[in-house]
Amino acid sequence: MVSPEAEKSNYRRYLDPRTLAKIGALDIRARLIVEGFVTGMHRSPYKGFSIEFAQHRPYSTGDDIKYIDWKVFGRTDRHYIKQYEEETNLQVMLVVDASTSMNFAGEANPNWRKFDHAVSIAASMAYVALHQQDSAGLAIFDSKLRRLIRPSNNPRQWRILIDELTSTTGGAKTDAGMILDAVAEELRHRSLIIFISDLFDDPGKIIKGIRHLRYRRHDLIVLQVLDHEELEFPFRATTMFKGVELPSEVIVEPQAIREAYMEELRRHTDEIRTACHQLHVDYVQVDTGVPLDVSLPGFLASRESRMK
Amino acid sequence: MLEAFINLHPDLPMAVLPFVSPWLFAGGAAATSIPVVIHLLNRRRFRVKQWAAMEFLLAAMRRNVRRLRLQRWLLLLLRILAILILAAAIAQFTPVGAALAPLLGSSQKLTVVVINNAYPMSLKPHGRRTAFERARQLVVAWLKSGTVSGKTAIIPASVNASSIAPEPVIPSAELIRRVSRMRASQGGENLAGALQQALEIVKKQKNRSSSRTVWLLTDDGADNFGTIGGDHRVLSRRMAALLADIRRAGARVRIIDLGSATARNMAITSLTPAHPAILTDKPVAVDYTVFNAAKTAARDVTLRFYLNSTPAGDTTLHSVPPGRLVRGEALLHEQAGEAGPLAITARLAPDALPADNTRRVIAMAQRHIPVLIVEGRPGDPAVGQLASTAWLGAALAPYRHGNSFKPQRIGELELADHSLKQFSAVVLSDTPAPGTHVAARLRKYVTAGGLLVIYPGPDTTGSQWSDTMGTGANGLLPAAMGAVMTPAGKGKSSGDVGFDLLRSINPVTAVFLAAEKGGLHTGLASVRTHQYMLLRPMAGSDSRTLLYFSNGAPALVERTIGRGHVLLWAVSADTQWTDFPAQPSFPAFIHRLMLYAMSNPAAAANMLVGQSVQMETRAAAGNWVGPDHSTLAVSRALIGGRPELTSEGISRSGFYGPADAAPAIAVNVDARWADVRHVPASQAARLWHINPRDILHNPTSLAAAEPAEAGAGGNAGHNLLYLALAVLAIESITARAFSRYQLAAAKGK
Numbered sequence A: 001m002v003s004p005e006a007e008k009s010n011y012r013r014y015l016d017p018r019t020l021a022k023i024g025a026l027d028i029r030a031r032l033i034v035e036g037f038v039t040g041m042h043r044s045p046y047k048g049f050s051i052e053f054a055q056h057r058p059y060s061t062g063d064d065i066k067y068i069d070w071k072v073f074g075r076t077d078r079h080y081i082k083q084y085e086e087e088t089n090l091q092v093m094l095v096v097d098a099s100t101s102m103n104f105a106g107e108a109n110p111n112w113r114k115f116d117h118a119v120s121i122a123a124s125m126a127y128v129a130l131h132q133q134d135s136a137g138l139a140i141f142d143s144k145l146r147r148l149i150r151p152s153n154n155p156r157q158w159r160i161l162i163d164e165l166t167s168t169t170g171g172a173k174t175d176a177g178m179i180l181d182a183v184a185e186e187l188r189h190r191s192l193i194i195f196i197s198d199l200f201d202d203p204g205k206i207i208k209g210i211r212h213l214r215y216r217r218h219d220l221i222v223l224q225v226l227d228h229e230e231l232e233f234p235f236r237a238t239t240m241f242k243g244v245e246l247p248s249e250v251i252v253e254p255q256a257i258r259e260a261y262m263e264e265l266r267r268h269t270d271e272i273r274t275a276c277h278q279l280h281v282d283y284v285q286v287d288t289g290v291p292l293d294v295s296l297p298g299f300l301a302s303r304e305s306r307m308k
Numbered sequence B: 001m002l003e004a005f006i007n008l009h010p011d012l013p014m015a016v017l018p019f020v021s022p023w024l025f026a027g028g029a030a031a032t033s034i035p036v037v038i039h040l041l042n043r044r045r046f047r048v049k050q051w052a053a054m055e056f057l058l059a060a061m062r063r064n065v066r067r068l069r070l071q072r073w074l075l076l077l078l079r080i081l082a083i084l085i086l087a088a089a090i091a092q093f094t095p096v097g098a099a100l101a102p103l104l105g106s107s108q109k110l111t112v113v114v115i116n117n118a119y120p121m122s123l124k125p126h127g128r129r130t131a132f133e134r135a136r137q138l139v140v141a142w143l144k145s146g147t148v149s150g151k152t153a154i155i156p157a158s159v160n161a162s163s164i165a166p167e168p169v170i171p172s173a174e175l176i177r178r179v180s181r182m183r184a185s186q187g188g189e190n191l192a193g194a195l196q197q198a199l200e201i202v203k204k205q206k207n208r209s210s211s212r213t214v215w216l217l218t219d220d221g222a223d224n225f226g227t228i229g230g231d232h233r234v235l236s237r238r239m240a241a242l243l244a245d246i247r248r249a250g251a252r253v254r255i256i257d258l259g260s261a262t263a264r265n266m267a268i269t270s271l272t273p274a275h276p277a278i279l280t281d282k283p284v285a286v287d288y289t290v291f292n293a294a295k296t297a298a299r300d301v302t303l304r305f306y307l308n309s310t311p312a313g314d315t316t317l318h319s320v321p322p323g324r325l326v327r328g329e330a331l332l333h334e335q336a337g338e339a340g341p342l343a344i345t346a347r348l349a350p351d352a353l354p355a356d357n358t359r360r361v362i363a364m365a366q367r368h369i370p371v372l373i374v375e376g377r378p379g380d381p382a383v384g385q386l387a388s389t390a391w392l393g394a395a396l397a398p399y400r401h402g403n404s405f406k407p408q409r410i411g412e413l414e415l416a417d418h419s420l421k422q423f424s425a426v427v428l429s430d431t432p433a434p435g436t437h438v439a440a441r442l443r444k445y446v447t448a449g450g451l452l453v454i455y456p457g458p459d460t461t462g463s464q465w466s467d468t469m470g471t472g473a474n475g476l477l478p479a480a481m482g483a484v485m486t487p488a489g490k491g492k493s494s495g496d497v498g499f500d501l502l503r504s505i506n507p508v509t510a511v512f513l514a515a516e517k518g519g520l521h522t523g524l525a526s527v528r529t530h531q532y533m534l535l536r537p538m539a540g541s542d543s544r545t546l547l548y549f550s551n552g553a554p555a556l557v558e559r560t561i562g563r564g565h566v567l568l569w570a571v572s573a574d575t576q577w578t579d580f581p582a583q584p585s586f587p588a589f590i591h592r593l594m595l596y597a598m599s600n601p602a603a604a605a606n607m608l609v610g611q612s613v614q615m616e617t618r619a620a621a622g623n624w625v626g627p628d629h630s631t632l633a634v635s636r637a638l639i640g641g642r643p644e645l646t647s648e649g650i651s652r653s654g655f656y657g658p659a660d661a662a663p664a665i666a667v668n669v670d671a672r673w674a675d676v677r678h679v680p681a682s683q684a685a686r687l688w689h690i691n692p693r694d695i696l697h698n699p700t701s702l703a704a705a706e707p708a709e710a711g712a713g714g715n716a717g718h719n720l721l722y723l724a725l726a727v728l729a730i731e732s733i734t735a736r737a738f739s740r741y742q743l744a745a746a747k748g749k
Helices: A004-014 A017-024 A070-076 A114-131 A157-167 A176-186 A203-215 A228-232 A254-278 A292-307 B002-008 B022-031 B033-044 B054-090 B131-144 B173-180 B191-204 B232-248 B390-396 B412-416 B436-447 B462-469 B510-517 B585-597 B681-688 B717-748
Strands: A043-048 A052-058 A080-087 A091-097 A135-141 A145-152 A192-197 A219-226 A239-243 A249-252 A282-287 B047-051 B109-115 B151-156 B165-169 B211-218 B251-257 B265-273 B277-279 B283-293 B298-307 B310-320 B325-335 B340-347 B358-366 B369-375 B405-411 B425-429 B451-455 B479-485 B532-537 B544-548 B554-561 B564-569 B606-608 B612-615 B622-625 B631-639 B642-649 B654-656 B665-668 B695-697
Touching: A070 A080, A091 A114, A091 A145, A091 A176, A114 A135, A114 A157, A114 A192, A114 A219, A135 A157, A135 A176, A145 A157, A145 A176, A176 A192, A176 A203, A203 A219, A203 A254, A219 A228, A219 A254, A228 A254, A239 B054, A249 A254, A249 B054, A254 A282, A254 B054, B022 B033, B022 B054, B033 B054, B054 B717, B109 B131, B109 B191, B131 B173, B131 B211, B151 B173, B151 B191, B165 B173, B165 B191, B191 B211, B191 B232, B232 B251, B232 B681, B251 B681, B265 B298, B265 B340, B265 B358, B283 B298, B283 B310, B283 B340, B283 B358, B298 B325, B358 B606, B358 B654, B358 B665, B369 B390, B369 B412, B390 B405, B390 B585, B405 B412, B412 B436, B436 B451, B436 B462, B436 B554, B436 B564, B451 B585, B462 B479, B479 B554, B510 B585, B532 B554, B564 B585, B612 B631, B681 B695
Parallel strands: A091 A135, A091 A192, A192 A219, A219 A282, A239 B047, B109 B151, B109 B211, B211 B251, B251 B695, B277 B358, B369 B405, B369 B425, B425 B451, B451 B564, B606 B665
Antiparallel strands: A043 A080, A052 A080, A135 A145, A239 A249, B151 B165, B265 B283, B283 B325, B298 B310, B298 B340, B310 B325, B340 B358, B479 B532, B544 B554, B554 B564, B612 B642, B622 B631, B631 B642, B654 B665
């Protein structure tokens, strides 16, 4: 029996060095510019009026006269506008599903739940963000928003997030749509929201929540975490399946129903994937059977290439 | 269960059960429940799994429930069908319908199996199975082998054999059961009869079968080619002709030789009382013959005799040459004691074929032999004229007491009403031709086993006798009676004729002839006859001249009618025409002649295996007890107006009779077939005019001995196996197709 203290101290297992080494070699870049002026590597496409001077440009009609560099005018008798290079502060909000369905673990690795996989991803992302002086926050939910930690780049934030992730236990049915709405209401600044869930909910509600976040101009990455058994349905013997969220059970011959089941799953994910594409949201399906150090770098690399 | 059903219904047509092993099919049919049971068990035996993606699973179930159910039932049906076909293949399904047969590869071939099950096939060499057991095993193994094609007829080749499959049938469990239960008969061989039956079947099926084969499973013993004492050429030619006819009818012939080159057998081939009537106060004498069916002589062969199960003496033959029949007469040291049926048994030491080591006979013990003399010329004692039968009477009963014969004289007029049944012989001496009524009575008497002796005389008119008694097939006389002849000559003595003994060799005269040759004067050779009636034996009839005159004219003619005999003399019973009654040889000759011609009163009680009881006897009808407490159903019936006992054919040798009574009949194997010496294939092929390669000696299986072109195919078993595999493949493909259909259908949505 592992004590809670020991479990907490074991949080670093979510930060597999191999995983982090690969993620560290890549840049997380936001597709949209969010507000903020902390130093970091995320250069803003906008030249504004901030702390760091960038360049001068000739004054043109309509420019605010308060930005005219009078010293230059005194030396050159010409009006120049003083421009500063603005660096944005990326706010990363990790939204992690802790519903009952996330407790499912396949027979191949019964100690590795979907929730474990989701937490590992969240921890990895938070680490990278904080390491780059970005802000990172966390939202944990099941049928309601269980915990919300607002984004911060405080040096203690990393510890706070990790403690929260390792201590969380879910217990109710997923209500992802409602949660996305709630997160949208809670975030004041435009943020990069990493939504990690198995998305076992009504696709319409999920898409409505995504649309709400996009309306608030948040950047969104949807990571659908599914167990390898859920993706492949590799069973042969007659099995009684008991729902972990739904109070139903059914006896089936898996081979006879496999294709139909997979088609249902495919239809569900396709609906969400299509909506994400239309809303310029990144959608990634993560297989818990595939190691994190394989799946995450692939996703981030593709995302970086799209940014360029 | 099915086996029990078959046993309860032995007459069930074989076509109803078109399986060689129906119980295997029944098991297979029961096994069709396995997929259902597995299905039901799977529905009950499942593992439980917690599942998160339940919505998708439930949705998949809702969308596919009908299709899944249909697929499940279809696959279940295919699995059941595969098992059913597999069971049919293992049970060696043999299609009944001519239309179905070619479809399943079972061509209409005809095989006629002739199994020699006569008693010599029971010869059991030391430590080995009998030829019949091996024949039966070969046929059963062949029927079970699954290589049997088309229809098969099984014909046993023995006398009075029970039929197995006299008409061609599809081999089935019932047929195998019948062959398995087949037993070697104690009857004699009937190879020719069985082959004749096979020929008829081949002819009948010629246009209904693609190929035909006749197998003859036998021991190739000498008995296959002829009986002991018979003309071997007759049976061999008959067999050769039948085999040739079978080949001409388009059938191949295979002889399966199951005999042994070392086979040997010692048999008692006959046992009879030395005289037809056994007198109670005289020692019993028996005649016997022993045959040595071996390639070497048998030494010190001992026969033990029993009278009513009591040891009555033995005799030892110092040497019996190989392949020879030795005759002998034994005088037993016991007497019959009481009048009535007497059971006599002779036994040899047991050998490999025990059926013919024991011989039984029922004889009738009598206190004396009653003879009725009908006097036609009684004479006149007043003038010293003797009756015509005076000499005869004196010859039959020369002593006051202790005579074997007991003559009784009546006048010719008394014959019409006098009972004849109680007499062993009736003598008519110089009587006028009898009337129609008397003639009919005499005929009835002779047919029932009586001996009728006719002496002509001066008062006899031959033509009238011939007219009244008849000489044809329905007549009674052995020869037509003609005129009274006086041999030509100048003097009385010079015209006399004597008996031509050298021309008259028979059991009656043989003793006298031998004595004469040995220098003894019996008087028979010096008999002088100066008058005689001209007898003309009927050509082509069963008349036989026992004694000739020196001029070639018949002196004594014999005829067998029914169970009895008629003796017709050409001379008178007294000295009117011949001096024979006055010769010293006369009484001995008369005794010998009477005993020779008289029938054994118990003849009907002695029969061979396969024959049935048909006799007049005082024994009670009902269930007679036989050997080893077996029973024989005997009933009384009117045959020819007379009440007689009858039964069905008797299958076992031994004594039979009413319970708690003396044996009424004796049944023996027909030991004429006792010659079991093996005939080599080359000699058999030569005698039967067949190719030596068609004789297969002790094959390990009939399938191996089967002609190549006839062996192909077999029953539908192999093709059914392929069909079962095909159905399984279809089931597998269907299951995969369902999965693909599912995918395609889903994509279509």
